[in-house]
Amino acid sequence: MTFDMSPTCNYRSFLFVPTHKKSFWKKAYSRGSDTIILDLEDSVPVPEKVNARMQLVKALTHCKKHNKPTIVRINQSIRDAIHDLETAITNFTDAILVPKVRDSKHIETIDEIVTELEYERNIRAGNIKIIATLESAEGVLNSARIALSSPRMVALALGxxxxxxxLGCAPTEYSLLGACQTIILGARAANLFAIGFPGSISEYQDKISYRKSIEKGRALGFSGAFCIHPDQIEIVNTVFSVTLSEIEWAKKVVSAQEDVADHHSGAFSLDGKMIDEPIIDRAKTILKSIEK
Structure with a gap:
C-alpha cells in the first residue's frame, strides 16, 4: 500500500520513539498516534547508535504487524545516514525522515542512496517516501526548492x-511565525503535507499552553505535528481533526452550490456571506478528508 501523505490525508500525530529502547517501541502502536517515527537521531545517545540500528528491523516489523504507518528518522551526516539507511530500507518502512535539511542537494543524495537500496532489495522503486525537517534559517529559506528536490518528497516539517x-531566540509563536508560513507555502506549492506548529515541541506538562500552540499551527495551515511524549498525542489528534461544525458548514456550502448550479449561477450568498469558487473548494476538501 502506498504511503499517502497528500494534504487531505488523515495523519495528524507523529510520535517519536527512541529505537534503542525496546520497551518503548513494543508499545508505541498502542499510544494512539497516527504514525510512529522510529528514531535513530536525537533521542538516541551516541553510545547507543549501533544498538538502535540492530533493533530497527525488529521494531519496523513489530509496528507493521500492528498496521501502523512507520517512519525512520536517520542521522544528519551522510556518513551516519548511509549506515542508517543500510538498515532502514525495508518493505516495512513507509518513509525516511531526514533531519536538519539545509538544501535540495541533501535530499537528492538521500534519494540516490534509497533508490540503490530499493533496487538491491527488490523493493518497488519509489515506494519509500521522504520527509524533510527544516531546522535552520538556511533550510527554511530553501523550503520551496527542497519540496521539489525529489519525487519521493511527501512533507516538509518544522524543527x-x-x-x-x-535564530538565537526561544521557540515561541512570534519567533517562529515567519518560518511556519514559509514552510507551509513551500509545502503547499509542491502539493506536500506540512508538519509543525509555532512553539516548543518539548512542552508536554503544560497541556493548556501546548494546545494553544497546536491550535495556532492548524490555524496557520499545518496539517499535523510531531509528538515527543504520549501525553501530546490526544491534543494533536483532537486539534487537527475536522470538527462537526466544519463538516456541517461544508455540506451546507456544497449543497447550496449544487442548487445554484442548476440555475447557471456563479457566486452566491449563504448565511449573509458571499460564497465563490475558493470557498467551495475548501468545503469539498473538508468533505474529502473525512471520506478516508
Missing part, C-alpha cells in the same frame, strides 16, 4: 528547537 537556536 522548532534547532531553528530557534539557529
Amino acid at each position: 522548532p528547537e534547532d531553528l530557534a537556536t539557529d
Whole structure:
C-alpha cells in the first residue's frame, strides 16, 4: 500500500520513539498516534547508535504487524545516514525522515542512496517516501526548492528547537511565525503535507499552553505535528481533526452550490456571506478528508 501523505490525508500525530529502547517501541502502536517515527537521531545517545540500528528491523516489523504507518528518522551526516539507511530500507518502512535539511542537494543524495537500496532489495522503486525537517534559517529559506528536490518528497516539517537556536531566540509563536508560513507555502506549492506548529515541541506538562500552540499551527495551515511524549498525542489528534461544525458548514456550502448550479449561477450568498469558487473548494476538501 502506498504511503499517502497528500494534504487531505488523515495523519495528524507523529510520535517519536527512541529505537534503542525496546520497551518503548513494543508499545508505541498502542499510544494512539497516527504514525510512529522510529528514531535513530536525537533521542538516541551516541553510545547507543549501533544498538538502535540492530533493533530497527525488529521494531519496523513489530509496528507493521500492528498496521501502523512507520517512519525512520536517520542521522544528519551522510556518513551516519548511509549506515542508517543500510538498515532502514525495508518493505516495512513507509518513509525516511531526514533531519536538519539545509538544501535540495541533501535530499537528492538521500534519494540516490534509497533508490540503490530499493533496487538491491527488490523493493518497488519509489515506494519509500521522504520527509524533510527544516531546522535552520538556511533550510527554511530553501523550503520551496527542497519540496521539489525529489519525487519521493511527501512533507516538509518544522524543527522548532534547532531553528530557534539557529535564530538565537526561544521557540515561541512570534519567533517562529515567519518560518511556519514559509514552510507551509513551500509545502503547499509542491502539493506536500506540512508538519509543525509555532512553539516548543518539548512542552508536554503544560497541556493548556501546548494546545494553544497546536491550535495556532492548524490555524496557520499545518496539517499535523510531531509528538515527543504520549501525553501530546490526544491534543494533536483532537486539534487537527475536522470538527462537526466544519463538516456541517461544508455540506451546507456544497449543497447550496449544487442548487445554484442548476440555475447557471456563479457566486452566491449563504448565511449573509458571499460564497465563490475558493470557498467551495475548501468545503469539498473538508468533505474529502473525512471520506478516508
